[in-house]
Structure formats: C-alpha cells, structure tokens
Amino acid sequence: xxxxxxxxxxxxxxxxxxxxxxxxxxxxxxxxxxxxxxxxxxxxxxxxxxxxxxxxxxxxxxxxxxxxxxxxxxxxxxxxxxxxxxxxxxxxxxxxxxxxxxxxxxxxxxxxxxxxxxxxxxxxxxxxxxxxxxxxxxxxxxxxxxxxxxxxxxxxxxxxxxxxxxxxxxxxxxxxxxxxxxxxxxx
Numbered sequence: 001x002x003x004x005x006x007x008x009x010x011x012x013x014x015x016x017x018x019x020x021x022x023x024x025x026x027x028x029x030x031x032x033x034x035x036x037x038x039x040x041x042x043x044x045x046x047x048x049x050x051x052x053x054x055x056x057x058x059x060x061x062x063x064x065x066x067x068x069x070x071x072x073x074x075x076x077x078x079x080x081x082x083x084x085x086x087x088x089x090x091x092x093x094x095x096x097x098x099x100x101x102x103x104x105x106x107x108x109x110x111x112x113x114x115x116x117x118x119x120x121x122x123x124x125x126x127x128x129x130x131x132x133x134x135x136x137x138x139x140x141x142x143x144x145x146x147x148x149x150x151x152x153x154x155x156x157x158x159x160x161x162x163x164x165x166x167x168x169x170x171x172x173x174x175x176x177x178x179x180x181x182x183x184x185x186x187x
Contacts, residue, residue: 003027004042010034014046076101084128085153086135087143088113098124098164112138128154128169136176151179 003025005017012032017025027043035041078093078101088109093102103119105111113134119127132152135141152173154166166182173180 001045002042003045004040007035007037007039007041010037010041015041015043017041017043078102081157082124083153083155083157084131085155086113086131087140088135090114090131092119092124092127094124100124100127103127109140113140124164125166125168128166129172132169132172132176132178141176141178151181153181153183155183 003017003019005019005023005025007015008018008024009016010029012029012034015027015029015035017027019025026046027041028046029035030043075095075097077095079096080094082092082094083106084090084092089106090110090113091104091106092100093104095101100119100122103114103117105114113131117130117134119130122130132141170180
C-alpha cells in the first residue's frame with residue numbers, strides 16, 4: 001500500500017511522512033537514498049520485522065533441533081551400572097529414567113540366564129525380577145536354599161540420584177525366601 005506526504009524525518013531504512021489528512025506513516029526509503037525533510041515523498045508502508053520474524057523462526061528452529069538432539073543423546077547415555085550376582089553375574093547399563101540400555105553377562109551362567117530375556121528398555125526393578133524368575137526356572141537358586149547365609153548381591157556404581165525403587169524385585173526375593181543385599185556406591 002502506497003502513501004504520499006511531506007517528509008518529517010528520514011534515514012536509510014525508513015521515511016516518516018505526514019499526509020494532507022494529518023496522518024503519520026512510516027514508509028520504506030527507496031534505494032536507500034534519504035529524502036530531504038519537507039519534500040513530497042511517495043512510498044510503500046514500512047513493515048518492520050520482515051527479516052526479524054524470519055530470524056526469530058530460524059532461531060526457534062535451531063533451538064528446537066538442538067534440544068531434540070541433546071534429548072536423544074542424553075536419553076541413550078548410561079548414567080550408572082548395576083551388577084547382580086545370583087550364582088551368575090550380569091551387568092546392566094542404566095539411563096537416568098532407570099531403564100536398561102545394555103545387558104552384559106559376566107560369566108557363562110549369566111549368559112544362560114539372560115538368554116531369551118528381553119531386558120532392554122525395561123525398568124531396573126522389572127529386569128531384576130525377571131532375572132530372579134528365570135534363575136528359579138533354571139534351578140540356580142537351589143544353592144541359596146541349601147546355604148542360609150548366602151544372599152543375592154546387587155551392586156550399583158556411579159549412582160548419583162536416590163536409590164531406584166526395587167519393590168517388585170524385593171517382593172519376588174522374599175517370596176522365594178532369598179536374602180537380598182544391595183550395595184549402592186559401596187554403602
């Protein structure tokens with residue numbers, strides 16, 4: 001939309017005019033040549049922010065992409081390790097949401113124990129409970145019933161937050177009449 005009026009103020013980007021109806025408008029300065037004050041000037045209405053809004057949308061897009069990449073990377077990063085010893089040893093790498101990222105058997109019996117178990121993306125509590133159930137089926141727990149002073153060891157390292165809830169695991173161990181010893185960073 002074009003307007004015509006007398007120049008009141010001008011710079012390289014915009015020119016302020018007053019029309020014969022006493023209306024003030026800010027117009028785009030043509031070819032970046034500054035008109036003189038008092039001169040009659042015709043131009044398109046200046047809309048500030050054409051580039052500013054594009055810049056804001058670009059910055060928001062970059063921020064969103066950065067946030068998503070950071071979130072994806074931080075969700076797939078192990079925060080602490082857990083080793084469980086049930087006459088066989090298995091190590092878990094666990095993320096900040098207490099979900100299992102990696103399962104690594106530390107001996108042959110551990111490999112037999114985790115074989116055919118889908119423990120990835122399970123919570124630590126559910127994974128430990130599933131291991132106890134499988135150990136019972138494979139009769140790995142008979143030694144615990146013969147020796148009353150033996151306990152299942154759960155060792156957590158580099159754990160900085162509060163101890164994750166292991167109620168399902170503890171209840172299953174109690175049901176199987178097995179003592180559980182949890183060692184959190186040496187405590």
